[in-house]
Amino acid sequence: MTVLLPDESRLDVPDGATGRDVARAIGEGLARAALGIRVDGELRDLDAPVENGAKVEIVTAKSGDDALWLIRHDCAHVLATAVTELYPGVKVSIGPPVADGFYYDFDFPEGVKLSDADFERIEQRMREHIKVDEPFERSELPVAEALERFRAEGQDYKVELIEDLVRDQRVKTVSLYRNGPFTDLCRGPHAPTTGRIKAFKLTSVAGAYWRGDASRQMLTRVYGTAFLSKDDLAAHLERLEEARRRDHRKLGRELDLFMFSELSPGAPFWKPKGQQLWNELTDLWRAENADRGYSEVHTPILYDADLWKRSGHWHVYRENMYFTEVEGRTMGLKPMNCPAHTQIYSSERRSYRDLPIRYSEAGLVHRHEPSGTLHGLLRVRHITQDDAHIFCTEDQVPEEVQRCLDFGFAIYDVFGFEPRLELSTRPEKSVGSEEMWDRAEAALERALSDRGLDYELNPGDGAFYGPKIDLHMTDSIGRSWQLGTVQLDYYMPEQFELTYTGADNAEHRPVMIHRALMGSFERFIGILIEHYAGEFPLWLAPVQALVLPIADRHVDYADRVAGELRAAGLRVEVDDRAESVGRKIREGELAKAPYMLVVGDQEAEDGTVSVRRHRGGDLGALPIADFADRATTEASSRRQA
RNA sequence: GCCGACGUAGCUCAGCUGGUAGAGCACAUCUCUCGUAAAGAUGGGGUCCCCGGUUCGAGUCCGGGCGUCGGCUCCA
Numbered sequence: 204m205t206v207l208l209p210d211e212s213r214l215d216v217p218d219g220a221t222g223r224d225v226a227r228a229i230g231e232g233l234a235r236a237a238l239g240i241r242v243d244g245e246l247r248d249l250d251a252p253v254e255n256g257a258k259v260e261i262v263t264a265k266s267g268d269d270a271l272w273l274i275r276h277d278c279a280h281v282l283a284t285a286v287t288e289l290y291p292g293v294k295v296s297i298g299p300p301v302a303d304g305f306y307y308d309f310d311f312p313e314g315v316k317l318s319d320a321d322f323e324r325i326e327q328r329m330r331e332h333i334k335v336d337e338p339f340e341r342s343e344l345p346v347a348e349a350l351e352r353f354r355a356e357g358q359d360y361k362v363e364l365i366e367d368l369v370r371d372q373r374v375k376t377v378s379l380y381r382n383g384p385f386t387d388l389c390r391g392p393h394a395p396t397t398g399r400i401k402a403f404k405l406t407s408v409a410g411a412y413w414r415g416d417a418s419r420q421m422l423t424r425v426y427g428t429a430f431l432s433k434d435d436l437a438a439h440l441e442r443l444e445e446a447r448r449r450d451h452r453k454l455g456r457e458l459d460l461f462m463f464s465e466l467s468p469g470a471p472f473w474k475p476k477g478q479q480l481w482n483e484l485t486d487l488w489r490a491e492n493a494d495r496g497y498s499e500v501h502t503p504i505l506y507d508a509d510l511w512k513r514s515g516h517w518h519v520y521r522e523n524m525y526f527t528e529v530e531g532r533t534m535g536l537k538p539m540n541c542p543a544h545t546q547i548y549s550s551e552r553r554s555y556r557d558l559p560i561r562y563s564e565a566g567l568v569h570r571h572e573p574s575g576t577l578h579g580l581l582r583v584r585h586i587t588q589d590d591a592h593i594f595c596t597e598d599q600v601p602e603e604v605q606r607c608l609d610f611g612f613a614i615y616d617v618f619g620f621e622p623r624l625e626l627s628t629r630p631e632k633s634v635g636s637e638e639m640w641d642r643a644e645a646a647l648e649r650a651l652s653d654r655g656l657d658y659e660l661n662p663g664d665g666a667f668y669g670p671k672i673d674l675h676m677t678d679s680i681g682r683s684w685q686l687g688t689v690q691l692d693y694y695m696p697e698q699f700e701l702t703y704t705g706a707d708n709a710e711h712r713p714v715m716i717h718r719a720l721m722g723s724f725e726r727f728i729g730i731l732i733e734h735y736a737g738e739f740p741l742w743l744a745p746v747q748a749l750v751l752p753i754a755d756r757h758v759d760y761a762d763r764v765a766g767e768l769r770a771a772g773l774r775v776e777v778d779d780r781a782e783s784v785g786r787k788i789r790e791g792e793l794a795k796a797p798y799m800l801v802v803g804d805q806e807a808e809d810g811t812v813s814v815r816r817h818r819g820g821d822l823g824a825l826p827i828a829d830f831a832d833r834a835t836t837e838a839s840s841r842r843q844a
Numbered sequence: 845g846c847c848g849a850c851g852u853a854g855c856u857c858a859g860c861u862g863g864u865a866g867a868g869c870a871c872a873u874c875u876c877u878c879g880u881a882a883a884g885a886u887g888g889g890g891u892c893c894c895c896g897g898u899u900c901g902a903g904u905c906c907g908g909g910c911g912u913c914g915g916c917u918c919c920a
Contacts, residue, residue, distance in 0.1 A: 306915095316848075317848080318848070318849065320849095406914095407915070408848065408849085408915085409847070410848060410914095410915065411915065412846075412917065416917085417916080417917045421846060421848095422847085423847075423848080424916075457855090463912090465893075465910070465911050466911095468911065519920055523919090523920080538920085539920085570919080570920095573917085574845070574910095574911085575845060575846070575916085575917085576845085576917085576918065577912090578913090751879095751880090753877080753879055757877095781878095783876095783877090783879095783882080783883060784878065785881060785882065786878095786883080788879095788880050789881035789882055790881085790882085791881090792881055793881080799880080801880065803878090803879060804879095813879080813880080815880060820880080
């Protein structure tokens with residue numbers, strides 16, 4: 204028979220040939236290096252047979268993700284091997300490869316608690332299994348036999364998995380993989396032997412629900428990662444270190460931006476420098492909203508529970524809201540701004556001539572996020588959304604949605620974020636007619652396709668009241684975040700009986716578009732801190748220039764310099780402590796001050812400043828006015844170079 | 845909320861099997877007046893997260909709570 208190779212050439216191989224046979228036919232070296240095969244796009248074991256006419260690609264260490272997937276899957280099995288040996292009576296469940304490594308979920312016997320202190324012992328045992336290079340042997344077993352086997356071993360989770368396979372997919376046989384003493388129910392594929400794992404490390408231990416279901420057994424998940432070379436592992440650990448170095452919680456403390464108190468979990472306290480950052484972002488937000496036809500509003504945070512009953516939040520979201528009694532009335536803190544904006548909308552009679560009406564608000568909402576989910580600025584209970592609601596006619600929806608997307612792109616562009624779009628459609632639990640949803644989804648699709656935008660489809664992931672487009676972006680170290688969302692809403696206008704008078708002099712229902720682009724100021728700033736590693740562009744930097752007098756006699760001149768620069772609109776501080784210049788520079792660098800201006804006898808005499816750029820070193824002396832020009836020009840352009 | 849770990853000075857952390865708490869940095873005072881990443885000396889500073897228990901005695905052991913961290917679930 205014949206197989207097709209990636210370079211389009213054909214290769215004749217005997218009938219019934221396996222991937223290994225194909226590799227061998229190409230070259231003995233390739234066969235030795237092979238980890239698996241990709242047949243017509245499907246990843247398989249190296250020893251799996253190939254079909255006549257199939258496209259066959261040999262996966263080696265150079266194959267990137269495929270190779271990593273295989274050895275990480277292998278490594279998960281090796282982990283389970285070591286754990287089952289070291290902890291008799293442990294039950295195994297599943298152990299897949301994931302984005303940066305793999306995990307395996309275990310159910311340890313009563314009384315056994317695993318912690319990362321146990322990793323060394325487990326890793327040692329894993330190394331032994333890798334060193335002896337145990338082959339992964341695949342076998343097919345009739346379902347009945349497999350069930351009997353795992354029942355006898357007390358492996359309840361495996362039994363459940365097989366039972367589900369029988370029920371959902373009507374399988375007759377299941378595949379098992381054995382490596383050394385360990386046999387696992389597994390679909391595969393695997394690399395030929397454990398020895399192909401060239402570098403691995405267990406990274407953390409955590410709880411995880413069996414099958415992701417919070418009502419079921421909590422298992423112990425051990426995370427690890429594996430690579431094809433020690434260098435790759437080292438590079439990965441270096442990346443993790445980089446992420447830790449950029450952690451906004453650490454930088455927030457070091458740069459004096461914000462803090463938290465045990466007395467108000469999930470609610471940041473903004474210190475003067477952090478507030479400065481916040482204000483700059485607010486200025487950007489306000490200017491852009493004004494340019495794009497939004498009217499800024501400001502609404503209360505506390506409302507009678509009746510409002511929440513009407514908006515539906517009481518029924519769906521009560522558990523996550525904060526309530527208080529006020530003179531016998533139940534009042535609730537708003538978890539969203541939309542009901543507030545509907546109040547303004549419906550405070551007057553509206554004409555079709557008024558639409559679209561666009562209300563923007565830096566809306567303060569409170570959501571009782573579960574305690575275990577709080578995470579610095581990225582997951583808070585006190586949330587300031589860059590919110591807006593657009594009330595428009597059905598016909599205006601596509602254009603308004605496009606305007607929202609353009610707005611989002613413009614904001615992200617300021618920070619150099621690359622956006623990615625997802626369209627989410629009607630979920631199972633939804634309100635409104637089939638026809639309405641079809642129209643709404645079509646409107647969103649049209650908004651996307653008119654702009655020629657690529658997007659991913661998320662069927663069934665929309666909000667209960669309407670479909671949405673989510674805006675995701677990637678930061679400077681490759682992490683993806685969901686920031687913005689543009690949602691169509693046909694429900695809230697109905698609930699609040701919003702109307703406008705049409706050209707036909709009849710009452711019509713407007714459509715509401717909810718949109719947030721940064722998501723929340725808190726989260727967005729957290730992401731910015733990590734994106735810039737605390738080294739903000741000049742326009743955002745809380746302190747733009749530090750003036751460093753060399754000796755006490757230069758303080759007057761330093762104050763004069765600071766005064767002139769402030770008059771030019773720059774944020775400047777003078778370090779007038781009786782410390783050495785070396786010390787002041789060191790601390791200025793650690794505080795990531797964009798500019799440091801050293802002034803001594805020479806500068807005072809010439810009316811100059813010696814400019815030092817953060818990370819850029821000494822740039823030489825400039826007249827004060829020249830530096831002011833340079834810095835104000837730089838700060839006035841928000842867009843990244 | 846669930847699983848696990850952790851909570852000691854402003855920060856980073858040490859404190860063995862229970863015997864009245866320590867370092868570096870930071871801070872204060874004094875001396876030094878300094879040219880591109882840390883001058884020197886002296887000193888102050890603790891409800892060892894909170895509540896309860898065991899004990900002659902608890903930072904240390906036990907129980908409960910709160911918070912933080914890593915995950916899981918959740919994010920309408």
